[in-house]
Amino acid sequence: MKQFNYPKVSEWKSLCERPLQNQENLESQIKEVFSEVKNNGDKALKFFTEKFDNVILNDLKVSEIEVDEANNLVPDELKSAIKLASENIRKFHSSQQEEKKIIETTEGVFCWRENRAIENIGIYIPGGTAPLFSTVLMLGIPATIAGCKNISLCSPPDKNGKINPAILFTANLIGIKNIFKVGGSQAIAALTFGTETIPKVDKIFGPGNQYVTTAKQLALNYNVAIDIPAGPSEVLIIADETSVPEFVASDLLSQAEHGTDSQVILLSNSDKIIKEFNIEIEKQLAELPRKEIAKIALKNSKSILLSSIDEAINFSNYYAPEHLILAIENAESFTNKITNAGSVFLGNYSPESAGDYASGTNHTLPTNGFAKNYSGVSLDSFVKKITFQNITKTGIKNLGQTIEVMAEAEELIAHKNAVSIRLKYLENDN
Amino acid sequence: MKQFNYPKVSEWKSLCERPLQNQENLESQIKEVFSEVKNNGDKALKFFTEKFDNVILNDLKVSEIEVDEANNLVPDELKSAIKLASENIRKFHSSQQEEKKIIETTEGVFCWRENRAIENIGIYIPGGTAPLFSTVLMLGIPATIAGCKNISLCSPPDKNGKINPAILFTANLIGIKNIFKVGGSQAIAALTFGTETIPKVDKIFGPGNQYVTTAKQLALNYNVAIDIPAGPSEVLIIADETSVPEFVASDLLSQAEHGTDSQVILLSNSDKIIKEFNIEIEKQLAELPRKEIAKIALKNSKSILLSSIDEAINFSNYYAPEHLILAIENAESFTNKITNAGSVFLGNYSPESAGDYASGTNHTLPTNGFAKNYSGVSLDSFVKKITFQNITKTGIKNLGQTIEVMAEAEELIAHKNAVSIRLKYLENDN
Structure with a gap:
């Protein structure tokens, strides 16, 4: 040092x-992968898996038998450790649930937020020698607490066409059923567009090499959200x-x-x-x-x-x-x-x-100075907060003139009318 | 219909x-604006303001005299309306403040989150005939509640080199002092890189035409965050x-x-x-x-x-x-x-x-189907949530073996050592 x-x-x-990251060169290559996966679906995924992971797959989806096998391969000591960690992660992320608070901003004007899970999410877990089952916990647990309906996990297969048993055990432990043997930028493309086997998702989470992180940036162009820049x-x-x-x-x-x-x-x-x-x-x-x-x-x-x-x-x-x-x-x-x-x-x-x-606490965190403007992954990352407002007759009477004056000053007369018509209706009502 | x-x-x-949005063509043009502003700062901003807004400016920053003038020009009725609206917006967004909850996940292991304001933020307010002072409220109020240190507001000047009085009145009302007469993609470039007059920011908020929204997407490449895709x-x-x-x-x-x-x-x-x-x-x-x-x-x-x-x-x-x-x-x-x-x-x-x-409620909301994966702007948009953990000697004794087993299974032996060394130290301590 x-x-x-x-x-x-x-x-x-x-x-x-x-250190500077040069991603420019990867982009054109990854755009080609995206285009192939978009047009040819599973066929393209199998082609790239053979090319990059050196294995020919019949099924992209991990079978229940494979999950059972994995269950038997993970040592008990590791199983217990993963379970204890998962309980702590669950406790902390559950505490991030937000209670509904109805605020009466003006008499008769009620505003609040409600959380809704992002319905379809994708989790990417890198392959390589070290199996990152801890990341399965960090992304899978808040996703299940949030209530995400469809959770798809992608991870590259090894030369024998298998995913590391610890990853499968962990995914199964927290209830993730849809696990796919696909890695690299082709996995991100599959989650972005959907294929015959892999469903399109709304948001992609997880770490990866430069191919994966560049692909995630590219996915943003197709209305998919991502966790944080890498x-x-x-x-x-x-x-x-x-x-x-x-x-x-x-x-x-x-x-x-x-x-x-x-x-x-x-x-x-x-x-x-x-x-x-x-x-x-x-x-x-x-x-x-x-x-x-x-x-x-x-x-x-x-x-x-x-x-x-x-x-x-x-x-x-x-x-x-x-x-x-x-x-x-x-x-x-x-x-x-x-x-x-x-x-x-x-x-x-x-x-x-x-x-x-x-x-x-979560280990998916902002790097590269992004801690200035981004939070790490939390329960918030898996939900949208929808605002609601319920305005009573009293409410619109109290607030009406304010809206009319502001809308007129912004030269949006239909906005003003939407209030004036209601106020007039209420006058006639009395 | x-x-x-x-x-x-x-x-x-x-x-x-x-409806399809074709932004591809704008990108190269905006990249040039970015490069000019990055290299030539204020000089480039004045050049583009003359070119696009048809006005030659000496000072990019709005003076206190101009704010006072604006104050006199806004009718009292509008002032009252803006004040009432701002109180409601403040009430609702203040209710989004999160209290610190310390969770003891395992005996001796304490985890919590604390909110910190994003320090430097930029607000873009479009020009044109209708002055969007309401957006100044929607972005400025949560920024001040969050405690953002430096709030910079950019809006294009009219042919006389002025910004609409209602915008200036509103900004002044909520305490925004740094208001700059610059619009379009050059404003976004200024907030991205900083110039002699305009400070670089961490996150850019606000609506705009296709030039502005494309420029905001481009800003993402320079470690700046944005509110939501447009x-x-x-x-x-x-x-x-x-x-x-x-x-x-x-x-x-x-x-x-x-x-x-x-x-x-x-x-x-x-x-x-x-x-x-x-x-x-x-x-x-x-x-x-x-x-x-x-x-x-x-x-x-x-x-x-x-x-x-x-x-x-x-x-x-x-x-x-x-x-x-x-x-x-x-x-x-x-x-x-x-x-x-x-x-x-x-x-x-x-x-x-x-x-x-x-x-x-906030009016900066996800469009274009993004309500599937993004929330609208709220107090959350102006803060980072930092996680903290404080582990006592008892805590590391309770959690130590779990971490050791997991780290070893992920083949990260230095991660394991960080715990083993502490456990050994505590053993010798007794």
Whole structure:
């Protein structure tokens, strides 16, 4: 990790820059995949699955037998862990349900909001060596709490045409029945347009490589919504002399092992602490199976010495990290000052991996500075809030003239008439 | 209005199609504006203002003197109306504030969300003959309730280099100080990149013509968020024999006068009612100043006879209207069945224009079928919800093994270590 000492505020911008992502080149390729899937449906999906995943599939949909098989393959210890995590995630996301509040804004004018589930949603779970069953929990549980009617899960098959058992077990645990063996941009295309087997959805959730994230951006052009714009994962840790070097180093490495483009930022008011952390990082790094990945990520990472914890909080707000760990004394007393972050971990015993898996908070969070303008995924991401208004005769009498005057000033006379006609009717009524 | 009788469900799709919007051609032109504004800042803005708005400006920012002048120009009656509307809008949007709920998901594991304002927001208000001061209320009030630090309002100047007094009065009333005389795609570019005069923002709100809405889509590529995707305004009215033809006709015309591309859909279970409405529409239309616009909009509009109110609700959910008026008996008893709509107006005395101006609900709503996957603008649109977690020593002991097992199964060993190291430390601690 490169160290920067007491940078001037004018230097913060360049210190906060994320690695550039070049997506331009992928677009034309993905547009072709979209067009193929739109026109040829399942046939195109099978073609791309053979081409990209090297496997010929008869059925795109995972069968009940496959789910049963998966059930037998997942060790009991993992099953229990997934169940405990799912309970925490369910508790926290259930608490986000909003009660209906009817507000009488003027006598006789009643306004309120009601939540409705987005009916058709798609969840994308990447393939690869590590099966991201935790993401199935993070997206599937709020979807079921919200009451989404049709939940379709897509994940690429392995060379044997199978989806990882832990993913199937988790999906089954939370009641997702429609699981499809399709990955990459072709999966996003299928969810965007629908095929014979895969239903068209209203909103697409989930992480993925550059093909998948570019495809999700493209899906926006076809009236499909997406969870949040994507970028490489990142953590910012603020540490002072009370923090434990072993803990902080392990948290930094958790982030660094995600991928070579992971971003790790360490802020401290103590040069001594930064030096100690670096020694500890080297020690822990040597033991990691994914040390080659972590090493590259650490090369792009920064430790920054600042004059105070308050300055560090200011820097963090400027950076707007996906994950923010406050490994400092009285961490909770600083929460009010945090303005931009995805998810915040307070104190020495709140590692990022707790939020990644099991504390209950969601791990689908805004990266790349998007914590300035986006929230992470929550129950809100799976619902629309519809406004209702019920205006009584008294209400329209109280509000009528106001509407008439405003509509006339905006030169929308039919808008005014809609009120005048009603007021006149009520006058005659009396 | 074209009438369709008892269409089959298989015909609903084509009946629900919105007019196609061709934005492809605008993109290259707007990209050039973006590049000019990015590189030349205010100079480019003044150039485009001269080119498109036919006025040479010295200062882009509206001065305090101009605001005072505007204050004197707005009639008292309009001022009072705007104030009453703003109180209702404030009441309703204030009720959307969320209280902090700390959830203990497992003993010693505390999770919660806190709202933080999006710091820098931009509001676009179109110019033209009709000054949309109501939109200043709808966007400015929730922004101030949320606590957005920097609110920048852009609106194109008229030929005399002025912004409509009602817009300035309204902005000043709710405390917006930074008002800029710039419109079109150059305004969106200014908010996206920032210039010497206009600050860069995190999120852009507001309606506009195709140049503005295409520019907002383009802004998404530069890490700026936008309120909702745009489309022409629309209303769907469900009417039965209890509804009053004069009322329904006036509501249909309110929508039709918005623009030639406005969408109006009337659903009823009574042929008699549809016929009566059409006579009434013709009668009211003849008197409207904007009748030429309304006439064209009505040509593209549809009245559809269906077998029951329940079928009409199903059709409406399929169409997903921006505005839905239930001009039917016991309207409130049908609210549970509504799954897709932006804002709903119940009964005979809840005209759409009430929600457009003064009932308290927001009028920035999802069009073009986006009510399936987007909410209208609300207080939520101006905040991020940050998750926090505070895990105690007891908490990590309770949750630790679960995280270890899951992290190992996802092959993320550094994630596991972050917990193991802490658990070991606590063991030694005892």
